[in-house]
Amino acid sequence: MLSVQEMALSSRMNQLVRSESLERWVFIDSGGFGTVYKARHKDWGFDVAVKLLNDGSTLCEEAKHMDMVSCEFVLRVYGIFEGFGPWKEPSMQKGIVMEFMRRGSVKDLQKTLSGPPPWPLAFRLAHQVALGMNFLHLKDLVHSDLKPSNVLLNDDLNAKIADFGLSRVSTSALNSNSETGEAGGSYMYMPPEAFTASYKPVRAFDIYSYGILLWSIATGKEPYPNACYSLVELNIPRGDRPSLEDIDHKVEGLKELVDLMKWCWDGNPLKRPKFTDCIDVTENLFSKHEKGIHDAVYRVAKPDSKTSNQQPNTSGTFSCSSQTPDDAVCEFKQSKYDIVDHIKKTETSSTQASVHVSTQRMSDKDKATFVDGNRATLIQAVSEVMVIVDKLGNMVHSETYSVIEAHLTSQEKMRDLYQRVFRPGGVKVKAAFYDILREDHPHLVERLGGKH
Template sequence: MALLSYTTEPVGNASLDKWESVGCGGFGHVYKARHKDWGFDVAIKILRDGICPLTPKQEALYEEADHMEKGSCEFVLRIYGIYQGCPPIRGMSVQQGIVMEFMGGGSVQSLQKDLSGPPPWPLAFRLAHQVALGMNFLHLRNLMHQDLKPNNVLLNDDLNAKLADFGLSRVSTSALNSSTETTREVGGSYKYMPPEAFEASYQPVRAFDRYSYGILIWSIVTGKEPYPVADHTLVALKIPLGDRPLCEELDRMRVEGLKELVDLMKKCWDANPSKRPTFKECLEVTEYVLSRHRNGIHDAVHQVLTKLKSPTCNQHSDTSMAVSFAPQTPEHPESNDTTDNVMLTKTQRSSIQDSVSFSARRRTTKDKAKFVDDNRAVLIQDVSEVMAIAEELGDMVHPETYLEIDGKATSQGKMRVLYNKTFRSGGVIVKAAFFDVLKKHHPRLVERLDG
């Protein structure tokens, strides 16, 4: 693997100060640090040990860095170099990582959470356009992202979007010589994967990203997670049969340009990969839609930033951002129904609707921790989304514990490690955080145990 062309010397601890952990996931741990000489903050992504058993850790690191350098543009996260040293908040062993642009605005996912819904229309349309710009650039460089989703779209301080996390980025197989064999794994989060990707023999091509973009548009304009209570098995079963997120609510809204964007969204998630528009074709639509709302961008960004800085922002209100600032459409305000999921049966819909009153109950941190303690046996047996939950807990799960959880073959084994290694040492705060994440991934289970 060739080293980065411009990186002659690694960035070391002598150049860095004010380390701070900002994120933890299955592929690596991300820190924020101030570069003393450059005078600005950078993000440092350090890979987990053992995450790639078939590829040496250093090769995986440089592969991601090379893809980032090749895809670097205004709408793709910049890479500054390679880190080598001992992170002061991660022990004494020498580590290698990627030094990247730091994005102070979080991600689309964190924005949705903080706003309890979608951003105002002008900002939503700008996000959709900027993602398309970044993806078009990558595809023109014969790169795929292969993990396009809200938490991989990062935001700067002005809420402009850039694509991040090239841990699954691959050279496009559709751009390779036909005699070249590809043995790469199919990546991506399953709710954003196209129907053909659930086939064992699938080899990813650029149509993969085009499908993911369609689902991402839906998430941006609704402020919701697709299929919120569906597990991998159900998604893998239903998506190839034609199920997609529901659009009736969007179809009723009277917002200039929205119909064009929804039509594009539906074309992107077409079951036939050859019918999905290229990102250059997507840009024709997103640029037109954004042009109808450019005059509102400044106010929309100002309103969102004001909201994010308010002391009550992290208190999860039932009122969406669309209603807090201005209804996304006066005729049809945003619905509070969180079951926008074509996969749900009537029984499941009723269950989720009944859980609204449960979710609204105010619980203290001690109440949440007691719930986790009292239901230990059932939670170990029934919780299936253990890795997703551990990832959302972030720094509360020690990196070595995360690897141990990931190494267990069953969800029951994973949950036992979480109880024994994380809950026992973390105490009430960690258990309460687990309770909050559990409600998101297993609302019916929490409701059942609470009843």
């Protein structure tokens, strides 16, 4: 007889998504595992990531692993794909349908910022990754490929662990000699014991990788950037680790974070902590910076952020900065130029809905008309919704705040903001929203014809 957990898993695994249910396919990445696309599910009404696998025999095992660890800090699996794919390939293909993360990965964030994120966000990322990895280990799974490109970010820059292509059932957890497969993942994040041919991954592998990941988050860099595999393989077992000279210990909590790094990357796997130990540290550190998290997210996520040194993406294409072909889920980097392009197209098709005000100074009524008239465009273009909700303050009831925050995508958050706050709040709250929008997204407001 199936257990309750097995019945729930079977139900999820039987959720088939066929090709006729998907549209707007966009290529994301490809490699030895197969190919990843973004697609819109016609019935669900939101985008998903579809991972089409070259080897269909690995499908159930990988999807099972992802479903077993489905939680707030692990990428969600929606079901199994069966169909012909976006290009109408002659043979039937199989894959995994997962949630699509629009903010990319921690690696993408580091590249965009050319350095580490604001400290409140850095400490939150450290804590959320520890929570996700602890949950994974409690399910007797080892990730074996924990690195910045496999930590994805949602609209509010919360972390979700992704890419279980290298996950294996933990031999230490099951206390058996069953085969676990070869150690995989990026060599820069591999522990010293993993460089031996006979090594089989256990939980201590992930703990070591987490220590290197913490260093990468705190510095905004990749470890050993100029070292080849053979050099890393030689020196890591000898005790070499990333340099700590660039970390500013004057920031509150960084000394403790550095101590945690050292503990995690200890050369002796038996001396490394468990993720429950890591959580005790990271939760305390994040609590010291939690008050600044909304401002940190706003500064990083706003479309016209001055923290980015990257060239704008004017092509309107989806891009991926995967380090290896196995970085399965990459994200659409939506710059302010992409948003402007979207707005131009929207204006062309819905000029009657877009309200342009000719006066220099707008009344509250004009602002409310602007918010109502540009509803569809604003739902699509505004991303950091919770920052706006915070600025609306007492205009948003606490219960409504929780409902809006619980939504997975910015579009869902914006739709509920219109439904639960703007509609009952009338002109006053719409005018307040317009003022926030004018301050935070001036290019967007000007493009839509708004004034001061």
